[in-house]
Amino acid sequence: MTEAIGKETGQDTEEGPAEDKDSNMRIDSLEEEIRLLKNQIRSMDYSQSLERDAYKRELSALYDELNIIRREKKNLQKQLDDIMQPPLLVGDVVEDLGNGEVIIRNGTGQSFITTISDSVDRVDISAGVRVGLDKNNLCIIRALSKGKDPIIMGSEVLERPVTSYSEIGGLEGVIGELKESVELPLTHPELFKNIGIKPPSGVMLVGAPGTGKTLIAKAVANSAKCTFIRMVGSELVQKFIGEGGRLVRELFQLAREKRPCIIFIDEIDAIGAKRLGMDTTGDREVQRTLMQLLAEMDGFQPLENIAVMAATNRIDIIDEALIRPGRFDRIVEVPMPDTEARLAILKIHIRDMKLSRSVNLKAIARETESFSGADLRNLCTEAGMFAIRNRHRSVNKEDMRMAMEKLRARMNGSQDSGPAGMFG
Numbered sequence: 001m002t003e004a005i006g007k008e009t010g011q012d013t014e015e016g017p018a019e020d021k022d023s024n025m026r027i028d029s030l031e032e033e034i035r036l037l038k039n040q041i042r043s044m045d046y047s048q049s050l051e052r053d054a055y056k057r058e059l060s061a062l063y064d065e066l067n068i069i070r071r072e073k074k075n076l077q078k079q080l081d082d083i084m085q086p087p088l089l090v091g092d093v094v095e096d097l098g099n100g101e102v103i104i105r106n107g108t109g110q111s112f113i114t115t116i117s118d119s120v121d122r123v124d125i126s127a128g129v130r131v132g133l134d135k136n137n138l139c140i141i142r143a144l145s146k147g148k149d150p151i152i153m154g155s156e157v158l159e160r161p162v163t164s165y166s167e168i169g170g171l172e173g174v175i176g177e178l179k180e181s182v183e184l185p186l187t188h189p190e191l192f193k194n195i196g197i198k199p200p201s202g203v204m205l206v207g208a209p210g211t212g213k214t215l216i217a218k219a220v221a222n223s224a225k226c227t228f229i230r231m232v233g234s235e236l237v238q239k240f241i242g243e244g245g246r247l248v249r250e251l252f253q254l255a256r257e258k259r260p261c262i263i264f265i266d267e268i269d270a271i272g273a274k275r276l277g278m279d280t281t282g283d284r285e286v287q288r289t290l291m292q293l294l295a296e297m298d299g300f301q302p303l304e305n306i307a308v309m310a311a312t313n314r315i316d317i318i319d320e321a322l323i324r325p326g327r328f329d330r331i332v333e334v335p336m337p338d339t340e341a342r343l344a345i346l347k348i349h350i351r352d353m354k355l356s357r358s359v360n361l362k363a364i365a366r367e368t369e370s371f372s373g374a375d376l377r378n379l380c381t382e383a384g385m386f387a388i389r390n391r392h393r394s395v396n397k398e399d400m401r402m403a404m405e406k407l408r409a410r411m412n413g414s415q416d417s418g419p420a421g422m423f424g
């Protein structure tokens, strides 16, 4: 409770609701009775021990009554305080400045410096904690989400993803480029500072479905030993006006707490596609969310131990504003695998499988021309299923052939939607 509220309730109890007045009077009279009894007991001599004991019993009964009334009074007072408490504003702590001052950001994105009320435990206040603020003086009155991570709706936070580069086949060029443009600035920012250049502000992975974009983003975080925060674009498209923008703000705020980290906005097309003249409310809300993302990226220094990555398979429909300098200014293409890459990917996915000698992986790699990494993984899984169904001890050539036929049929059946159709 703030001082302001204390004063208000104080005034009210003086004039007071009827019950409170009664209990105050009863407390006064009980205290008076107790005082008199005590005096009497004190003035008695030892010859009157029987009466003394009786008085003492009476005294303890009076004390009991007094305690009950005091407790009731306290409860009433608390209820009254709760009723009197004005609605609180909600904000998030951005930074604790020490000396009882903190930077707060409210729901509409304004930041300001405020103080912490004496009634709030300082240890509950730290960056990221949601707090209740007094409406008048904006002083912090309550910590709302004590000690909890502000986990943002729909985001996936991995302290350090387990996916490593060794699980990725055939993308050496892409890995090399990401090591330089994402990993190095995270792990050795001083190298960039010394030379005086800035790493890319954001890296956009572009490639067909199933080529390993999500996989590789996780592997970069693993290699850089940092936290990985993934948000899928469509999760940022919210029903309520301003909600998407708030999520974006919270996403970047979370990143600041978790650094070093990588923010990965997967399937960014959901918010980053060009508007095609349709001017619906939903459309404007998506636009606002995008604007917030652009604002966060603009107000953001590379080398802050936070890297921003995104992925899309439709670079052709991405709004140019997103790929301007200072935003996603490095486009990295994740290609479909060639024969050699397909062989590497197959080798990764059969690592834990029992394979018969009859299987010629090189031949399979040659025959899977339009297969993506995800298709190849499915091929291996399907072949395994055939082996189980056919009661084979290991996956043989025949299982592989049947799996390939099955996948081809599915791929041809969904050609309109591209190779990804088979997974949809």
Ligand SMILES: Nc1ncnc2c1ncn2[C@@H]1O[C@H](COP(=O)(O)OP(=O)(O)OP(=O)(O)O)[C@@H](O)[C@H]1O
Pocket (backbone or CB within 6 Å): 167, 168, 169, 170, 171, 207, 208, 209, 210, 211, 212, 213, 214, 215, 216, 311, 312, 313, 345, 348, 372, 373, 374, 375, 377, 420
């Ligand atoms: N280069 C690769 N090496 C090994 N496995 C791969 C590779 N590419 C894809 N895979 C397999 O396919 C799965 C799906 O890949 P991933 O989700 O990373 O693709 P994506 O490019 O993000 O696809 P989308 O555009 O549909 O989101 C991975 O979990 C992995 O098992």
Ligand SMILES: [Mg+2]
Pocket (backbone or CB within 6 Å): 213, 214, 215, 266, 311
């Ligand atoms: Mg993906």
